[in-house]
């Protein structure tokens with residue numbers, strides 16, 4: 562097993578190596594493979610959408626990008642490289658460093674990520690201190706990250722129930738940014754939010770990609786949301802990627818009937834295309 566940490570570059574003048582490179586990934590519960598992926602890559606500054614209906618294997622793929630898929634009880638084989646470091650079979654200690662430090666999860670419901678009896682800032686500061694920051698540095702970093710997600714410092718002192726769903730999602734994003742994550746795994750991060758707030762969160766993520774060069778793996782069953790945000794969309798079905806292409810090409814001329822079905826089920830997208 563490799564312990565190599567890539568710099569993101571393979572040599573002078575070479576194209577940057579992918580920040581996330583998945584090859585031959587199989588995630589199985591017993592004899593059944595829930596995910597069977599030949600290849601999936603994501604570069605710094607790129608937003609990749611993972612589409613597909615319920616059960617297609619999107620969330621498991623996102624978890625695998627954080628070395629978390631095996632915690633579902635699945636057998637995980639193949640290769641998942643994050644910034645050059647192999648995650649499959651890596652010791653938990655190394656995975657803990659990479660989580661947050663290199664890649665962070667933005668969950669569907671951020672309320673589960675915050676302790677309900679503590680101000681959200683306590684959770685953020687604790688995570689930063691676990692990753693090695695002193696008290697002062699953790700506070701400074703947290704405040705800076707809150708500014709980047711367009712929240713005030715005083716929001717750190719609020720309890721989860723005192724923040725709206727959108728604000729709480731911003732704090733979850735701030736935590737990933739503060740930890741120094743260069744890849745955000747956003748698993749249906751907007752599906753619990755109303756359409757206006759959904760658009761604000763997507764604009765925020767796009768802005769962070771532009772200003773910080775973050776890579777984002779955005780999981781959603783909603784092709785309209787993905788089409789508005791992503792550079793590329795990979796369509797999953799039955800654990801496999803059946804189509805992985807630049808967004809305009811995939812939306813404009815889908816190769817697969819299944820992709821056409823997903824597009825037809827995204828009325829907002831059809832409306833904006835008309």
Ligand SMILES: Nc1ncnc2c1ncn2[C@@H]1O[C@H](COP(=O)(O)OP(=O)(O)OP(=O)(O)O)[C@@H](O)[C@H]1O
Nearest residue numbers: 590595614615616617618619620621622633634782
């Ligand atoms: N812990 C588990 N035990 C058994 N099967 C599981 C487990 N977790 C996921 N699966 C199965 O793996 C398949 C893929 O699940 P996954 O959650 O990745 O799908 P998804 O595309 O994200 O769907 P959804 O949009 O509903 O979350 C599903 O058929 C699911 O039932």
